[in-house]
Amino acid sequence: MVVGDARLKRHSGWSEVVYHSITGMLGAGVLGLPSVFSHLGWAGGIIMLVFSLWVSWYTYLLLARMHEVPDLDNKAGNGVRRLDRYDQLSCYVLGPRKGKLALLPFQLIVLIGVAITYTVVGGDSLRAFAHFITPNLAMGKWSFYIIFGAVQLMLSMLPTFNELSMVSLLGAVMSVAYCVIAIVMSARVHPAKGTVNYAPEAVERTPIERTMGIFNALTTVLFAYGGHNMALEIQATLPINEQHKSSVPRMERAVHMTFVVTALAYLLVSIFGFYAFGTSVADNVLLTFSHGPTSWVVAMTDMFVVVHVLAAYQVYINPVFIMCEASLARRTRGGSVNVIVQTLLRMSLVVGVTVVAVLIPFFGSLMGLFGAIGITPTTFTLPPLLWLMLKQPAKWSFDWCQNWFLVIITGLMGVLGTIGALYGIINAASTYHLFAN
Structure with a gap:
């Protein structure tokens, strides 16, 4: 007997799980990774990338292995209980009250925060494409955020991950495509010796700017790994049957497979992007190519980015819909939410995300902020902590030491990154005007 959410449709294959995961993991944040090297340098940037890739892969596996636990209500049998959502796992390990307090605030920050950031990058990319087609277009960037939000309103009417399969597949293809283009475009740049600066210390910055830049760079890298927040929801779509005894x-x-693709994309985009432009690389490496004979390639890539973040937004916002609808269902007599209420709830969430994106359109700093206060705890800190509490490895064993090391070091990185990201947003906000072009 396998216990789980009876409302879920469990008919995905592992290949569908791959492109759901790639769409969620390989996001627009990869385009900001070369700029991290402008603060950390070659050695610091590569070390941070490799370390974060390893930790992210390891903690993703921890979550996958905690998806199935013994069914405590069926002790006499060989029952398996499936923890279909991250909050279910947290509550299972920590108890209902502590579990929700430990996870939900951070998870909601990630899921909604990434949706806000993707609205910004999607709107900016759509605006860049529109200006390539019509250079004298007078529409402000906020108009494109609203257009992006309107498309999300329609996609948000799709009820579950199963209905999002083709959307995720298209998003995964687009994300790989714009990473390949960014790599090839950067590789074609052959800077003359001495014309590109690769030393962060050679850039004129005040000590506080240098320190805050390093802090923000650390969590900009961490922002690239938000896929863990949908890991259990994605795994929940895999069936358990006679052929497959476990998911x-x-x-x-x-x-x-997801991390092979992710690692190649992150490392190659970062290394080639920084090699081409050094410390002058833009927050979004594609913006560095926005002028010149290859501008049409950049315009095409901008549309790839738009399509990808349209899909990835849905992968991130869908668990929020599920949580809100489940909460409402528990408060109704029939235990379900009617279509009208469901539609109004989803519309309200998408409209709210769009409004916030219009008010805080700072892509680079948003990546650092949400990476620090949301993605770091849920991706890097909480999985090893839950593993320690659930599996209880022997004290001072390798498993015990490794997981406690990750809890402590990633928690510290989150604190430092929050400080750096807030500093960046305050500086950016001082020159921003609402409804500006």
Whole structure:
């Protein structure tokens, strides 16, 4: 007997899990990774990228392995309980009250924060494409955020991950495509010796700017790994039956494939982007190519970015819909939410996300902020902590030491990154005017 959410449709294969995961993991944040090197340098940037890739892969596997636990209500049998959402896992390990307090605030920050950031990058990319087609277009960037939000209103009417399969597949293809273009475009740049600066210390910055830049760079890298927040929801779509006694082996295979693609994209975009432009690289590496004979390629890539973030937005916002609808269902007599209430709830969330994006359109600093206060705890800190509490490895064993090291070091990185990101947003806000072009 396998216990789980009876309302879920569990008919995905591991390949569908791969492109859901790639769409969620390989996001627009990859385009900001070369700028991280402008604060950390070659050595610091590569070390941080490799470390974060390893930790992210490891913690994703931890979540996958905690998806199935013994069914405590069926002790006499061989029952398996499936923890279909991250909050279910947290509550299972920590108890209902502590579990919600430990996870939900951070998870909601990630899911909604990434949706806000993707509205910004999607609107900016749509605006860049429109200006390539019509250079004298007078519409402000806020107009494109609203257009992006309107498309999301329509996509948000799709009820579950199963209905999002083709959207996620298209998003995964687009994300790989714009990463390949960014790599090829950067590789074609052959800077003359001495014309590009690769030393962060050579850039004129005050000590506080240099320190805050390093802090923000650390969590800009961490922002690239928000996929953990949908890991259990994605794994929940895998069936358990006579052929497949557990979902874990297929999920692990999908995780390995996802991280092979992710690692190649992150490392190559970062290294080639920084090699081409050094410390002068833009927050979004594609913006560095926005003028010149290859501008049409950049315009095409901008549309790839738009399509990808349209899909990735849905992967992130869908768990929020599920949580809100489940909360409402518990408060109704029939235990369900009617279509009208469901539609109004989803519309309200998308409109709210769009309004916030219009008010805080700072892509680079938003990446650092949400990476620090949301993605760091839920991706890097909480999985090893839950593993320690659930599996209880022997004190001072390798498993115990490794997981406590990750809890402490990633928690510290989150604190430092929050400080750096807030500093960046305050500085950016001082020159921003609402409804500006």
